[in-house]
Amino acid sequence: MKRISKYVVIGCLISLLLSGCWSKKELDQIALVTGIGIDKKGDEYNYTVQIINPGEVTAKQMTTRTAVSTYTSTGRSIFEAIREMTKITPRMGYYSHTRKVVFGEELAEEGIGKALDFLARDHEFRTDFHIAVAKGIEAADLLKVLTPLEKVPANKMYTSMQISEENWAPTKTVKIQELINSIISKGKEPILTGVYITSTADVGSHVENVEQVASPANVIIDNLGVFKGDKLVGWLNTPQAKGFNYITNNVSSTAEYMSCGEDGNVTIEVSNSESKIKATVNNNQPHITINVKVEGDIDDVQCSKLDLSKEESLKTVEKKLEKKLNSAMEEVINATQTEFNSDIFGFGEYVHRADKTYWKSVKNNWDTAYQNLTFKVNTKVEIIRTGTITESFQKEVEEGS
Template sequence: MKRLFFIFICLFLLTSCWSRREFNELSIAYGLGIDKEDGEYIVSAQVINPEQISGQSQQSQGGGSSSPVLLYEERGKTLLHTIRKMSKTSPRKIYVAHLYILVIGEKLAKEGLGDTLDFLYRDEEFRNNFYIIIAKDSKARDILSTATPFSVSPSEEIFNRLQYSNKNYSPTKATYIKEFITKTLTDGVEPVVPSILYRKPNQSGEKDKSVPEPSLPTGNAAAFHNDKLIGWLNENQADTYNIITNNVESGIYEIKCDEEEKNSSLESYYTKTEIKPIYKEGPKIELQIEMRGTISELNCNRDIDTEGYRQMEKKFAADFEKRLSDNIKDIQEDIGVDIFGFGREFYRKKPKIWKKYKDNWNEVFKTMEIDVNVTLQITNTDTIENSYLNKLRGGN
């Protein structure tokens, strides 16, 4: 009995995590911004005022005069020190477990994120399901201090927008912090991160327009070499990047009936890329891209039968192969680091070859021969068959 009691007491004495804290002692941060200036970190934390944000303000407080989000900003030598320093202005602990986005200033990204990531990776309070975003040509705090139309919290809105866009617009890439950290640490693949553009509020013009322009549009994706930002992908390149890394759920592409025709559009609902590493007088890559799609716009002067669609498929595949090859070549030349993860494929499937080339892999990548094969299957044409325009003219 004595021993049992002893064991029972141990249950309570041998534990950690005593951190009992009520909700009213926490400031929930939705967004965190990190910049570096003069060797010091500038951390900005966008925290929510829950009553305002959930629309539950108590009557006694006289109705929504306070802002739903607040921005705290401090400078300091280390990140945690800076965050703690915020208690000079914030009455509550900044709580980062519910972070939506982490914004990194372009300058800091170019310098390298190594030190920053160590903290994010190590601290137990951070979850790993928030997006990392680069503030292109601006500072993180500028992004976080901008109001957004839909959601009272800019962080939440950016998160939702990226999530939606990543799914439905093929050039958009959204990167969870987990993916970013993994890719910086993995050999043979480099991370790509979305960016946000900052637009200065147009103080004079804004009032004239009845519809304000959306703030904070998504910008080009940033390519990293290890923890350093080294270049930007344009939309075409980002699209290619997403196709090769299997990050396209649904994409819209131009497709033509024949040479002369106007553009029609193809909505792909299935895109699957297989990367095959080959060794033949040096490392090579063969890409097998399988696409399935539906015709969602058709501008043709003639009726198209099944055979016609088969020809369209072939033509599209040939054009698309060329387009992808060009884009890949551009990336090889402009960016010059292996963002596609070709090296990782060699590491996985042909480890001996990888061992031989891994020390100067990015040099190999720049000149590597890449063979692209696309197969397309048009599975249906939505609700009507032939072109509306053609019906209009042909009268049948």
């Protein structure tokens, strides 16, 4: 009896190992999808995929084929469009390597909720891809642009967005769960980074685009799209987008350029930024206080009269930067209140935590309350280092001339 039980256990274990391969797919049966573009034309979706050509990505010698191919299909739903694509592609799409999903601007203005439902529901999609909006062009055209340095354009967009967010600040990486949470939140609206090209898709889709020293068509990551619910309602410019990231504690590093006198400018590398937001409600009037602390180093001085060995000179630079950052943050808040009527900062969530009774009375009409919200921005800048020299050598040049 014990021997029989032993064989039964062994048989069960073996069957578990064998069942792990029931859904296996060989590499020559699948197409690795790195990028997805979703557009809307009338009642139908245009669904575009960017697929890796494996032999070209790993090729050591130059070939005439591109590293990726794009395919577009149409359907009344995204799933229908995916199945429709089997008519033109020899392999089924495999989505575990997808790095980028781009919505066309026209679809974003109409609403991305239905498209998001499929991406969140379907088990084939991972949740770590970045989402963006194609600004001024269709998502399909954006995915056709070939890029230098990175053979796979979707990977280029993925890494460029990360690098830009970490070192420049007017952009933000957004993944699907964060986007959905912002859409369904009563006190916060979504934002998505914009992507556009410097030329046309026709120019960028030819291999000549990566064979020249200066590519005529480049993919640019810039600006933030403001949403209300699942609909795009406008765009923040670069200073406003930076202001947004300062407020939401999303600035790791950036460069701030400003005047330091009549004869030039000074550039400060922001090395650390910390934001704290506090909400109060008095007499049914919500108020937000934003305290931002910024640390930075002076990287470039074009003013011959600026003596950085003097403490008062450093204080002057700090005060000027404080004024500039205050202005940028105030400008973006005002724009979201008057132009977009969209609380992209999540101030409503802070108000909710500060006064639950008041929030209960306004949460279904936060749009109106947000327009009347008052705020105060306080910025404190500290210059940590001035570089290896205190005075610009331009002073000696001018004195000697």
